[in-house]
Amino acid sequence: MAVKILIPAPLRRFTEDRATVEVEASTVGEALAKLDELYPGIRERICESDGRVRRFVSVFVNGKDIRSLQGIDTPLSEGDEVGIIPAMAGGQ
Amino acid sequence: MIRMPRAAYEAIVAHARQEAPREACGLIAGHGDRIERVYPVPNRAELAVEFFAERGLIPPGRDYRPDAPGAIAVERFFMDPEEQFRVLREIEANGLEHLGSYHSHPATEAYPSRTDVELAAFWPGMLLLICSLREPERPVLRAFRVVDGRVHEEPIVVEG
Numbered sequence A: 001m002a003v004k005i006l007i008p009a010p011l012r013r014f015t016e017d018r019a020t021v022e023v024e025a026s027t028v029g030e031a032l033a034k035l036d037e038l039y040p041g042i043r044e045r046i047c048e049s050d051g052r053v054r055r056f057v058s059v060f061v062n063g064k065d066i067r068s069l070q071g072i073d074t075p076l077s078e079g080d081e082v083g084i085i086p087a088m089a090g091g092q
Numbered sequence B: 001m002i003r004m005p006r007a008a009y010e011a012i013v014a015h016a017r018q019e020a021p022r023e024a025c026g027l028i029a030g031h032g033d034r035i036e037r038v039y040p041v042p043n044r045a046e047l048a049v050e051f052f053a054e055r056g057l058i059p060p061g062r063d064y065r066p067d068a069p070g071a072i073a074v075e076r077f078f079m080d081p082e083e084q085f086r087v088l089r090e091i092e093a094n095g096l097e098h099l100g101s102y103h104s105h106p107a108t109e110a111y112p113s114r115t116d117v118e119l120a121a122f123w124p125g126m127l128l129l130i131c132s133l134r135e136p137e138r139p140v141l142r143a144f145r146v147v148d149g150r151v152h153e154e155p156i157v158v159e160g
């Protein structure tokens, strides 16, 4: 399944400034593994060592947070868009 | 120097007032040093208590029990992830650049807190606008960038 991964600005230093990367994958976890093969080191910015998505990162399939789907086991279909964003948070 | 239209300035102040005593937050977009549009994003701090706690960013002695939802949003913001993602796509679709974020300090000065400085590391170098309502009749809006943990202020010029 060819899917498109949307790379957020803070992670583009890993992807030679590319904003989108296409990979073949049938789950989100597989897509992130393929991304890491292309750009080593990027997956550990997104996932804990056990594979779960880090608390300060959200991963989306077609705009839906995978926490409300099946996490990194969420299946992918041809043409799906996998989004990644770090949290925006702060305080006073 | 950051330039912004009066409508964008007023939208941030109005959002800050509407959410007080909770913190308001949103994204800002434009071109280069010119802000053109601001996009409010819901504050979901009450769902991110563990996120702040694991970074030591909950003040000692404060009680943010799960049965007191919303309490943390008075002193923290955490943008709703799906909405943040949707707005980032919209900014791109509108042909604008994502320049950074804004949030309010309902009761403190318009200067980045320790929490702001630490969490700015996820989006290095982005513009950080802070709207203080410490004096409710005299809102203050200031702009900063945090680079390697150091705070740099950028003067704001409101146009129109």
Ligand SMILES: [Zn+2]
Binding pocket: A090, A091, A092, B103, B104, B105, B111, B112, B113, B116, B130
């Ligand atoms: Zn703040």
